[in-house]
Amino acid sequence: MIHGGDDIPFFDDDDDPARAARPEASGSGAKPGGLAARAMAARRQPEVPDYVAGLNPEQRDAVETTEGPLLVLAGAGTGKTRVLTTRIAHILASGRAYPSQILAVTFTNKAAREMKERIGMLVGGAVEGMPWLGTFHSIGVKFLRRHAEMAGLRSDFSILDTDDVIRLIKQLIQAEGLDDKRWPARQFASMIDGWKNKGLTPEMIAEGDARAFANGKGRQLYQAYQDRLKTLNACDFGDLLLHPIRIFRENPDILKEYHRRFRYILVDEYQDTNTAQYMWLRLLAQRPDGDGAPINICCVGDDDQSIYGWRGAEVDNILRFEKDFRGARVIRLERNYRSTAHILGAAGHLISHNDGRLGKTLFTEHSDPDEAKVQVHAAWDSEEEARAVGEEIEQAQRNGENLNDMAILVRASFQMREFEDRFVTLGLNYRVIGGPRFYERLEVRDALAYFRLTCQPADDLALERIINTPKRGLGDASVRKVHDYARARGIPMLAAARELSETDELKPKPRKALYDVVTQFQRWQELLETTPHTELAEQILEESGYTEMWQNDRSAEAPGRLENLKELIRSMEGFESMRGFLEHISLVTDTDQSEDMDAVSIMTLHSAKGLEFGTVFLPGWEEGLFPHQRALDESGRAGLEEERRLAYVGLTRAKRNCHIWFVANRRIHGLWQSTMPSRFLDELPEDHVEVGETDVSYGGYGQSRFDRSEPFSNTYATPGWKRAQSNRSDATRDNWGTRSGHAVERIGYGESGPKGQTIDGELVARSVETGSSRFSVGDRVFHLKFGNGNIASIEGNKLTIDFDKAGQKRVLDGFVKPVDSP
DNA sequence: TGTGTCGTGAGCGGT
DNA sequence: TCACGACACA
Numbered sequence: 127m128i129h130g131g132d133d134i135p136f137f138d139d140d141d142d143p144a145r146a147a148r149p150e151a152s153g154s155g156a157k158p159g160g161l162a163a164r165a166m167a168a169r170r171q172p173e174v175p176d177y178v179a180g181l182n183p184e185q186r187d188a189v190e191t192t193e194g195p196l197l198v199l200a201g202a203g204t205g206k207t208r209v210l211t212t213r214i215a216h217i218l219a220s221g222r223a224y225p226s227q228i229l230a231v232t233f234t235n236k237a238a239r240e241m242k243e244r245i246g247m248l249v250g251g252a253v254e255g256m257p258w259l260g261t262f263h264s265i266g267v268k269f270l271r272r273h274a275e276m277a278g279l280r281s282d283f284s285i286l287d288t289d290d291v292i293r294l295i296k297q298l299i300q301a302e303g304l305d306d307k308r309w310p311a312r313q314f315a316s317m318i319d320g321w322k323n324k325g326l327t328p329e330m331i332a333e334g335d336a337r338a339f340a341n342g343k344g345r346q347l348y349q350a351y352q353d354r355l356k357t358l359n360a361c362d363f364g365d366l367l368l369h370p371i372r373i374f375r376e377n378p379d380i381l382k383e384y385h386r387r388f389r390y391i392l393v394d395e396y397q398d399t400n401t402a403q404y405m406w407l408r409l410l411a412q413r414p415d416g417d418g419a420p421i422n423i424c425c426v427g428d429d430d431q432s433i434y435g436w437r438g439a440e441v442d443n444i445l446r447f448e449k450d451f452r453g454a455r456v457i458r459l460e461r462n463y464r465s466t467a468h469i470l471g472a473a474g475h476l477i478s479h480n481d482g483r484l485g486k487t488l489f490t491e492h493s494d495p496d497e498a499k500v501q502v503h504a505a506w507d508s509e510e511e512a513r514a515v516g517e518e519i520e521q522a523q524r525n526g527e528n529l530n531d532m533a534i535l536v537r538a539s540f541q542m543r544e545f546e547d548r549f550v551t552l553g554l555n556y557r558v559i560g561g562p563r564f565y566e567r568l569e570v571r572d573a574l575a576y577f578r579l580t581c582q583p584a585d586d587l588a589l590e591r592i593i594n595t596p597k598r599g600l601g602d603a604s605v606r607k608v609h610d611y612a613r614a615r616g617i618p619m620l621a622a623a624r625e626l627s628e629t630d631e632l633k634p635k636p637r638k639a640l641y642d643v644v645t646q647f648q649r650w651q652e653l654l655e656t657t658p659h660t661e662l663a664e665q666i667l668e669e670s671g672y673t674e675m676w677q678n679d680r681s682a683e684a685p686g687r688l689e690n691l692k693e694l695i696r697s698m699e700g701f702e703s704m705r706g707f708l709e710h711i712s713l714v715t716d717t718d719q720s721e722d723m724d725a726v727s728i729m730t731l732h733s734a735k736g737l738e739f740g741t742v743f744l745p746g747w748e749e750g751l752f753p754h755q756r757a758l759d760e761s762g763r764a765g766l767e768e769e770r771r772l773a774y775v776g777l778t779r780a781k782r783n784c785h786i787w788f789v790a791n792r793r794i795h796g797l798w799q800s801t802m803p804s805r806f807l808d809e810l811p812e813d814h815v816e817v818g819e820t821d822v823s824y825g826g827y828g829q830s831r832f833d834r835s836e837p838f839s840n841t842y843a844t845p846g847w848k849r850a851q852s853n854r855s856d857a858t859r860d861n862w863g864t865r866s867g868h869a870v871e872r873i874g875y876g877e878s879g880p881k882g883q884t885i886d887g888e889l890v891a892r893s894v895e896t897g898s899s900r901f902s903v904g905d906r907v908f909h910l911k912f913g914n915g916n917i918a919s920i921e922g923n924k925l926t927i928d929f930d931k932a933g934q935k936r937v938l939d940g941f942v943k944p945v946d947s948p
Numbered sequence: 949t950g951t952g953t954c955g956t957g958a959g960c961g962g963t
Numbered sequence: 964t965c966a967c968g969a970c971a972c973a
Contacts, residue, residue, distance in 0.1 A: 233962065235962090263963045264963085288963095363962085398962095433960080434960085434961085434962085436961090538958095539959085539960080540958080560961080601949090712963090714963085730959090730961085732961070733960085754959050755959090756959055756960095794958090794964095797964080936964090
């Protein structure tokens with residue numbers, strides 16, 4: 127029997143199905159008015175419960191198919207969350223399980239929060255009784271705190287974030303006597319992350335991988351890292367899944383307890399699961415032979431929206447579901463409640479170019495002849511693109527649309543800047559989603575380090591972070607001494623500092639400083655049990671001189687930092703203890719943006735997943751940017767398909783209007799480069815797309831697009847489209863022409879030039895550029911954007927040109943043509 | 949301990 | 964081009 131702590135409010139010991147089926151008789155402590163009680167009350171109503179009544183037949187099927195493995199393929203905007211939450215409500219209300227017998231996992235805290243709220247709304251009341259609804263990681267922590275000793279940890283272990291991990295690895299690399307520039311800690315951190323995503327411990331990694339890093343010391347270094355974590359009584363994110371997996375494997379009795387506990391398992395966004403998460407789920411879902419009980423696992427996801435392969439997600443998990451779970455049912459939700467038929471038609475046709483899909487076709491029952499088609503626009507360069515989008519937005523605003531209901535979804539974050547600049551000029555409100563995060567700010571991390579060390583005296587990383595912040599005269603030399611002393615004796619640095627401050631190994635000044643800081647931490651640790659945690663937090667920042675440090679700081683950021691510290695303390699109020707708070711923030715990195723202001727959202731396509739907007743702008747549909755060249759280079763065909771799914775995600779965010787843009791010239795890494803329209807544009811069906819004619823003016827001179835008489839034409843035969851097409855054919859000559867867009871071009875992107883390799887193995891490519899010696903200084907050349915000019919200098923294939931009108935620019939030599947000298 | 953200079957690298961980023 | 968980190972130096 128698993129004895130949870132106080133975190134399981136009720137029914138913790140009630141694992142008997144018979145009792146579960148008639149909880150009224152169980153006499154266990156269902157609180158009157160609690161979730162379970164309400165749910166049970168709902169169960170007694172004979173007719174179709176309200177919560178099922180509003181569902182369409184497929185949704186209802188997904189809700190009511192409670193027994194056995196079930197895959198719900200839920201397309202964009204088909205009511206996925208509704209199905210998940212209603213399903214849980216149904217399981218509860220029909221008395222099939224108690225809240226504590228349902229394991230429901232999501233990827234993000236946001237999704238978990240939303241689910242809790244919505245279940246609460248369905249069954250009426252807070253969902254305190256769902257202790258096992260959370261992210262993979264938060265549930266992993268819960269397992270691990272219970273069985274920490276099985277992983278060689280104490281139950282108060284710390285959870286390190288990426289920054290801590292990199293600092294730690296850097297120390298290890300240096301300790302190995304390796305050059306930390308040749309072997310960057312960041313790179314090794316991401317290698318470890320990759321291994322952990324695949325569920326690989328040091329002894330399991332491939333020989334080649336082990337050799338690839340640190341002069342063949344990869345495995346040794348990974349092992350050293352794990353050992354170090356253990357002495358620090360700490361875990362990284364990967365361990366939160368890996369430790370439980372190992373514990374379950376090595377202790378069948380423990381696993382069995384969880385098998386008995388969890389009657390129903392639900393997984394959200396299954397297409398995003400990585401191998402480790404998959405193993406974790408398999409262990410929990412797969413009861414041992416002979417048990418006979420069905421595996422009640424329900425995974426919800428959409429293979430077409432799998433966009434996190436680069437983070438370790440295995441689309442294959444969802445594609446394989448029916449094989450993995452014998453007798454699995456698959457229910458498709460294809461009835462879309464979000465977008466117009468044109469948007470769905472465009473998105474559906476685009477995604478049909480992918481192989482390896484489970485296959486779904488979204489449709490809507492609400493179609494209106496007035497609905498706008500998806501609009502494709504061309505612009506001369508990114509500046510004009512931003513200007514034109516700004517105008518569209520202002521126009522929509524004049525038509526009564528809310529800025530809150532509009533979004534610009536970019537492929538890469540550098541694209542955002544141009545829009546921001548433009549909107550600042552226009553005085554148009556905007557918000558950037560997914561910028562620097564609250565908990566990653568310097569001052570917040572410093573403050574957290576103080577709190578961490580108070581709660582967990584073995585947290586050396588926290589100590590190293592703040593031992594000399596504010597300045598106490600404890601420089602590198604002193605810290606090194608503490609470090610070495612601690613390592614030599616195998617004790618935490620704080621303890622080492624205490625001992626050192628009592629010897630005369632240090633000079634009087636640092637010794638006194640060390641003594642003072644150690645004594646302070648000792649006091650705070652004692653206060654931990656008696657003082658309210660927000661008060662203590664304030665006291666720590668006050669007494670340590672940390673607040674004062676920023677008060678004395680005259681820099682522009684200082685007031686904001688003090689404000690953030692206040693905000694941090696305020697945010698602690700909702701938690702029971704400092705430990706509870708630390709646990710929360712170590713797992714939560716998202717901060718909700720306020721929606722007080724009416725503003726256009728600017729974000730990446732990745733962060734747009736799950737959101738919807740009335741009008742969506744999708745700029746930058748050019749080869750090299752979208753699909754991104756690196757995705758193609760690194761992952762070939764699979765990379766292209768993931769990019770296409772990303773395009774699909776972008777399109778399906780739109781409810782009513784969707785505007786796609788591509789430009790003829792884009793500045794990348796400071797160099798102007800000609801670009802070709804994205805192959806994805808060719809993959810949009812004509813029936814659902816309109817090509818807008820945009821005036822492509824030279825560098826912003828000449829007419830504006832307001833001068834256009836006919837804004838849109840119904841065909842691909844508009845001048846803008848033709849021009850785009852001819853750009854493409856010029857660039858690729860006879861190599862282009864596969865309508866399905868399988869040829870890869872590297873033209874005008876990156877400096878690598880043609881590599882003669884494609885994602886299909888077809889030969890590609892040639893580049894417009896033909897080597898670096900075609901020109902010489904002084905040559906007269908013509909550039910499409912800047913006009914005529916003379917070459918001032920040449921650096922490889924980069925030319926610095928003094929243009930007659932545009933001034934000096936640096937461009938790639940592929941984009942200029944020689945002109946006969948006058 | 950802070951500041952200037954050089955070099956490098958530049959896709960998406962949750963837990 | 965630009966932004967960040969690492970280093971040298973005062």
